[in-house]
Amino acid sequence: MALSKPSILSHLKTLTQFTQTPPPSLISLRLLSFATPEDAAADRRRRKRRLRIEPPLNSLRLSQQPQQTPRPNPNNPDAPKLPEHASVLTGKRLELHNNILKLIRVNDLEEAALLTRHSIYSNCKPSIFTCNSVMAAQLRQSKYSDLLSLHRFITQAGVAGNVVTHNLLINAYLDCRKTDTALENYRLLINEAPFNPSSTTYRILVRGLVDNDKIEKGVELKNEMLEKGFEADKVVYSSLMWGFAKKGNAEGVFELYEELRNKVGDDFVGGGVYGSLMKGYFLKGMESEAMECYKECAGEGSKVKMDAVAYNYVLDALSKNGKFDEALKLFERMLTEHSPPKTLSVNLGSYNVIVDGYCAEGKFSEAIEVFKSMGEKRCAPDTLSYNNLIEQLCKNNMLAEGEELYRGMDEKGVSPDEFTFVLLMDTCFEEDRPDDAAGYFKTMVEAKLRPNLAVYGRCVEGLVKVGKVDEAKSFFDMMVGKLRMDDASYKFIMKSLFDVGKPDEVLAIVGSMLRDDPSDFTAELQEFAKEELGKLGREDEVVKLMEDVEREKAEAIAAAAEAAEKAKASARAAVSSLIPSKLFGNKGLDDSSANTENAETTAENLEVPAEKEENVLDQVGDAGSGNADSTEELKASDVIEAEVISDRAGSI
Numbered sequence: 041m042a043l044s045k046p047s048i049l050s051h052l053k054t055l056t057q058f059t060q061t062p063p064p065s066l067i068s069l070r071l072l073s074f075a076t077p078e079d080a081a082a083d084r085r086r087r088k089r090r091l092r093i094e095p096p097l098n099s100l101r102l103s104q105q106p107q108q109t110p111r112p113n114p115n116n117p118d119a120p121k122l123p124e125h126a127s128v129l130t131g132k133r134l135e136l137h138n139n140i141l142k143l144i145r146v147n148d149l150e151e152a153a154l155l156t157r158h159s160i161y162s163n164c165k166p167s168i169f170t171c172n173s174v175m176a177a178q179l180r181q182s183k184y185s186d187l188l189s190l191h192r193f194i195t196q197a198g199v200a201g202n203v204v205t206h207n208l209l210i211n212a213y214l215d216c217r218k219t220d221t222a223l224e225n226y227r228l229l230i231n232e233a234p235f236n237p238s239s240t241t242y243r244i245l246v247r248g249l250v251d252n253d254k255i256e257k258g259v260e261l262k263n264e265m266l267e268k269g270f271e272a273d274k275v276v277y278s279s280l281m282w283g284f285a286k287k288g289n290a291e292g293v294f295e296l297y298e299e300l301r302n303k304v305g306d307d308f309v310g311g312g313v314y315g316s317l318m319k320g321y322f323l324k325g326m327e328s329e330a331m332e333c334y335k336e337c338a339g340e341g342s343k344v345k346m347d348a349v350a351y352n353y354v355l356d357a358l359s360k361n362g363k364f365d366e367a368l369k370l371f372e373r374m375l376t377e378h379s380p381p382k383t384l385s386v387n388l389g390s391y392n393v394i395v396d397g398y399c400a401e402g403k404f405s406e407a408i409e410v411f412k413s414m415g416e417k418r419c420a421p422d423t424l425s426y427n428n429l430i431e432q433l434c435k436n437n438m439l440a441e442g443e444e445l446y447r448g449m450d451e452k453g454v455s456p457d458e459f460t461f462v463l464l465m466d467t468c469f470e471e472d473r474p475d476d477a478a479g480y481f482k483t484m485v486e487a488k489l490r491p492n493l494a495v496y497g498r499c500v501e502g503l504v505k506v507g508k509v510d511e512a513k514s515f516f517d518m519m520v521g522k523l524r525m526d527d528a529s530y531k532f533i534m535k536s537l538f539d540v541g542k543p544d545e546v547l548a549i550v551g552s553m554l555r556d557d558p559s560d561f562t563a564e565l566q567e568f569a570k571e572e573l574g575k576l577g578r579e580d581e582v583v584k585l586m587e588d589v590e591r592e593k594a595e596a597i598a599a600a601a602e603a604a605e606k607a608k609a610s611a612r613a614a615v616s617s618l619i620p621s622k623l624f625g626n627k628g629l630d631d632s633s634a635n636t637e638n639a640e641t642t643a644e645n646l647e648v649p650a651e652k653e654e655n656v657l658d659q660v661g662d663a664g665s666g667n668a669d670s671t672e673e674l675k676a677s678d679v680i681e682a683e684v685i686s687d688r689a690g691s692i
Contacts (some may be wrong), residue, residue, distance in 0.1 A: 121198070121200035121234075122200060122234050123168050123200045123201060123202035123205075123235070124167050124168055124169075124200070126169065128167050129167055129169060132163075132164040133164055133165070133166070133167055133170075135164075136155075136159060136164050136166055136170065137166070137167065137169065137170045137173075139155070140152050140155055140156060140166070140170055140173065140174060141173060143155065144173060144174065144177045147453040149174070149177055149178055149181065149183065149186070152174050152177070153174050153178070153186060153190050156170060156171060156174050156190065156194075157190070157193055160193070160194065160197045160199070161197070165199075166199075168194075168199055168200065168201060168202055168205060171190065171194050171199060171205070172202075172204045172205055172208065174190060175187050175190055175191060175205070175208045176208055178190070179208055179211060179212055179215075180422065181422065181423065181454070181455065182215065182422070182423050182424070182457060183455075184212050184215065184216050187208070187209075187212050188209075188212065191205070191208075191209055202235065203229075203233075203235055203236075203237060203238050203240075203241065206225060206226075206229045206233065206237070206241065207238070207240055207241050207244055209225055210222045210225050210226060210241065210244055210245060210248070211244050211248065213225065214244065214245070214247075214248025214249070214251070214252065215248070217252055219248065219249060219252050219254055219257075222245065222248060223245075223257075226241070226245060229241070239265075239270060239271075239273050239275075239276075242261060242262070242265045242270070242273065242276055243273065243275045243276055243279070245258070245261055246258040246261055246262060246276045246279050246280060247279045249261070250279050250280065250282065250283035250286075255280065255283040255284065255287065258279070258280055258283065259280060262276055262277070262280060271303075271304075272299075272300055272303040272304055274300065274304075274312060274313055275312060275349075277296050277297075277299075277300045277313060278312035278313045278315070278316050278353065279312075280292075280296055281293045281296045281297065281313065281316030281317070281319075281320070282315075282316045282319065282353065284296070284320075285316055285319035285320055285323060288323060290320045290323040290324045293316060293317065293319065293320030293323070294317075294320055297313065297316075297317055297320070300313065312349055312350045312353045314333055314334075314336070314337035314338075314344070314350070314353070314354060315337075315350065315352070315353020315354040315355075315356065315357050316353060316357075317333055318330045318333050318334060318353075318354065318357040318358075318361075319357050319361075321333060322357065322361040327361075330357070330361070331363075334354060334357075334358070334366070337350075337354065338351065338354050338370060346385070347384065347385070348374075348384050348385055348386055348387040348389070348390060349387070349389070351370070351374050351385060351386075351390065352387070352389040352390050352393055354370065355367050355370060355371060355390060355393045355394070356393050358370065359393060359394070359396070359397035359400070360397075360400075364397050364400075364401060367393070367394070367397060368394070368397075371390065371394050374386050374390060375417065378417055380417075380418055386417050386419065387419060388414070388419050388420070388421065388422065388425060390419075391410060391411065391414050391419060391421075391425070392425055392428060394407075394410050395407045395410055395411050395425075395428070395429055395432075396428070396432075398410065399429075399432040399436075402436075404432070404433060404436065404438060404441070407429065407432070408429070408441065408445075411425070411429055411445075420452065420453075420454075421452060421454060422454060423449075423454055423455065423456065423457050423460065426445060426446070426449055426454060426456070426460065427457070427459050427460055427463065429442075429445060430442040430445055430446060430460065430463055430464070431463055433445070434463050434464070434466075434467040439464075439467045439468070439471055442463070442464065442467070443464065446460065446464060455487075456487075457489065458484060458489050458490065458491055458492075458495070461480045461481065461483065461484035461489070461491075462484075462491070462495055462498075464476075464477075464480045465477045465480040465481055465484075465495075465498070465499060465502075466498065468480065469498075469502040472506075474502055474503055474506045474508060477499065477502055477503075478499065478503060478508075478511055478515070481495075481496075481499045481515065482515075485518065485519075485522075490522075491519075492523075493523050493524070493525070493526065493529065496515070496519050496523060496529075497528075497529060497532070499512075499515060500512045500515055500516060500529075500532065500533065501532070503515070504532075504536045509536050509537065509539075509540050509542075512533065512536060513533065513536075513537065513545065516533045520552075525560070527562060527564055527565055530549070530553075530560075530565055531565070531568055533549070534546045534549065534568065534569065534572070535572070537549075538572045543572075543573060543576060543578065546569065546572070546573075547581060547582075547585060550565075550569060550582065550585060551585055551589060553565075554585070554586060554589040555589060555592075566582060569582050570582050570583075
């Protein structure tokens with residue numbers, strides 16, 4: 041049957057419509073890389089975890105860093121070493137990383153740091169991410185010396201740090217109020233590191249400078265951040281605004297707020313900025329504007345995204361400006377919204393603000409109750425939080441409650457620091473409990489903490505005031521080797537001993553000073569000791585003691601020199617007696633005509649070099665052990681050396 045041309049064309053179109061398939065979607069193409077959808081989901085989770093550990097640097101550098109940092113030349117041995125990538129956390133190294141994280145979670149930081157150190161030179165070397173985890177845990181617990189020690193160790197071991205490592209180090213120095221050192225490390229990061237700083241670096245620096253009352257330097261860093269191509273960061277601006285508010289500079293607060301609005305627009309989302317802005321309004325007496333700002337950011341139905349830190353700024357602004365009831369209502373709402381890990385609206389800072397607010401209101405029992413309820417929202421207090429509440433209690437004659445909190449620190453895995461013990465010690469002295477105060481000082485020293493000279497002085501002074509001079513002297517003996525005592529400290533303990541009729545112990549202290557470091561016994565102390573001893577008719581004993589110590593030192597030096605000379609002569613005699621006499625021909629050396637001086641000179645010239653001495657002694661020892669012919673088997677070089685020595689002796 042013949043078909044017409046139009047019918048054939050229509051038939052082909054119909055076939056084409058049925059055989060055409062739609063192009064595969066992007067999702068279907070992506071799934072073709074995996075055997076199952078579960079494998080694809082696992083790969084997505086793996087990539088998200090890697091991004092959380094180490095954010096990609098290309099997005100930061102392309103958008104915020106117009107000037108790229110040149111990569112170091114791998115052939116240059118002096119070039120800075122690049123840090124490891126997160127992809128190294130596989131196999132045994134990932135297993136080690138997880139084991140150390142388990143130790144951190146159970147608060148065994150000493151074991152975590154020890155395992156990290158031991159693994160450095162093993163077959164399973166920890167990555168910089170593992171080291172950062174340990175140092176971050178040490179920073180959270182204010183163990184700054186341990187953090188710096190671990191950082192020094194991994195640096196010497198050749199583990200290259202990344203930007204997180206630098207941030208932790210800078211944060212530690214700022215917490216220790218060493219702002220200059222923190223800024224030096226920031227300059228090293230800028231000038232020598234093979235990577236750029238992050239926005240977190242500037243957040244840490246600016247916040248630390250504000251806390252250390254160096255807000256002008258913080259403003260300079262903010263400007264430097266903008267010059268380097270970073271976007272205006274609301275956290276940096278809110279920290280600076282908060283610093284100006286603390287100093288009572290409302291104009292500085294509003295200037296920074298306007299600058300931020302001009303850079304990011306009116307629709308920016310920044311909860312922390314609102315809290316600082318409220319402070320500025322309160323400073324200017326504009327309470328209604330401050331409360332309008334509060335309703336805008338944290339009121340019912342507000343569309344501003346608020347996190348725990350942003351809420352804390354608002355809480356503090358309310359509680360410190362006569363709006364503590366409003367702060368409590370907001371805090372209750374924050375507790376209701378808090379649903380970790382999805383929603384984090386409460387943290388340790390939130391509890392600290394409310395505790396401070398209750399203490400300011402004189403409601404200390406409520407403050408303690410709120411403090412102890414932290415665990416209900418998976419918040420854990422730190423040493424600073426304990427110190428803050430203990431200080432408030434001690435200032436308001438509630439030492440018993442403060443001591444109860446102190447005893448509960450160990451149960452929470454929190455270690456007290458020097459400030460904790462000093463608070464309790466000072467309060468015990470104020471409440472006429474010197475024995476307990478001395479006990480706290482002793483516990484502090486036994487815990488390997490480092491009280492400074494001022495703390496030691498307060499302890500000794502408090503004991504002396506209540507007549508416990510012997511206890512004060514025991515603490516002096518304990519600390520004199522650990523602290524660099526000044527003249528005032530020496531004078532105080534000497535005066536205390538003189539007052540109780542113990543001049544001999546004063547002379548013992550002077551003798552120890554002269555023997556250990558005579559420079560400690562300054563002219564001022566000499567005059568003081570002579571004056572006090574003069575009242576007892578013993579003013580000459582200081583001079584006599586100084587002369588005796590000098591004579592002891594001279595006798596000790598002479599005895600050491602004599603012992604060294606005797607040992608030297610004994611060694612020479614032993615060598616001479618062991619070496620056969622035929623190796624040392626007389627060569628005209630007449631004993632009857634040799635005087636004592638020539639004999640001493642001969643002995644010095646007969647000294648055998650150490651290397652040859654060992655060779656000769658070894659071979660003579662072999663001869664004495666039963667081999668009668670061993671002396672004939674001396675090496676030719678040893679015989680020649682012995683003959684040379686004999687010639688030198690004969691030519692004298």
